[in-house]
Amino acid sequence: MAELLPEIRRTKAGVQILLRSSITDDAEAVKFIAESVLQETIFHLSAPGELQLTLEKVSERIDACRRHPSNYLLIAFQDNKPIGTIEFTGGHRQRIAHTGELGMSLLEGFRNQGIGSVMLEALIDAVRASGRIEKMCLSVLGDNERAIALYKKSGFMIEGVRRNHIKFEDGRRADIIEMGLLL
Numbered sequence: 001m002a003e004l005l006p007e008i009r010r011t012k013a014g015v016q017i018l019l020r021s022s023i024t025d026d027a028e029a030v031k032f033i034a035e036s037v038l039q040e041t042i043f044h045l046s047a048p049g050e051l052q053l054t055l056e057k058v059s060e061r062i063d064a065c066r067r068h069p070s071n072y073l074l075i076a077f078q079d080n081k082p083i084g085t086i087e088f089t090g091g092h093r094q095r096i097a098h099t100g101e102l103g104m105s106l107l108e109g110f111r112n113q114g115i116g117s118v119m120l121e122a123l124i125d126a127v128r129a130s131g132r133i134e135k136m137c138l139s140v141l142g143d144n145e146r147a148i149a150l151y152k153k154s155g156f157m158i159e160g161v162r163r164n165h166i167k168f169e170d171g172r173r174a175d176i177i178e179m180g181l182l183l
């Protein structure tokens with residue numbers, strides 16, 4: 001089981017953020033955070049409503065993460081309020097089982113205050129400590145400057161660009177940037 005026991009980290013402004021692995025009881029909060037961020041089409045591959053999240057699906061995802069030794073679904077709290085999630089999924093095939101993909105979401109009112117930085121730091125520390133993973137990967141939209149700045153600050157390097165890989169509903173195109181961190 002890939003589990004992060006509850007721990008408190010401080011942002012650069014000294015705000016306390018509690019981080020831990022999500023449990024089934026968090027399904028509603030995890031669903032709310034995912035749906036809230038997915039409404040902002042500019043940050044994610046999925047169009048709003050496309051994923052059709054249900055409490056059952058989210059609970060299954062949480063359970064699956066807890067069962068798999070290389071998967072994490074961490075939830076972040078500020079003053080007991082769930083405000084963000086960060087997820088890591090280990091590679092599904094033998095030759096990429098030493099790698100995995102991450103994704104993260106923070107509710108809008110909590111961004112740009114250093115909270116994403118502590119969430120990412122906690123995940124990297126947990127994944128590194130597991131000793132199972134050698135490389136963390138992610139895909140980010142080319143115009144998501146804040147996310148790219150955060151990933152670079154945490155040591156991720158750009159490994160490639162998928163040009164015009166995203167086509168929004170209004171016809172606008174965006175690049176996907178592939179990034180990786182060798183642990």
Ligand SMILES: CC(C)(COP(=O)(O)OP(=O)(O)OC[C@H]1O[C@@H](n2cnc3c(N)ncnc32)[C@H](O)[C@@H]1OP(=O)(O)O)[C@@H](O)C(=O)NCCC(=O)NCCS
Nearest residue numbers: 043104105106111112113114115116117140145146147149
């Ligand atoms: C991406 C996200 C997780 C980052 O979390 P966050 O708490 O906002 O990030 P932080 O405040 O910890 O760090 C952001 C960094 O980017 C910098 N930054 C912010 N806007 C920037 C911009 N337009 N250009 C360059 N750097 C920028 C900040 O100064 C900060 O760096 P610093 O700590 O050295 O000052 C969060 O904003 C979010 O959930 N966004 C919506 C969903 C999303 O984009 N998810 C990622 C999909 S890949």
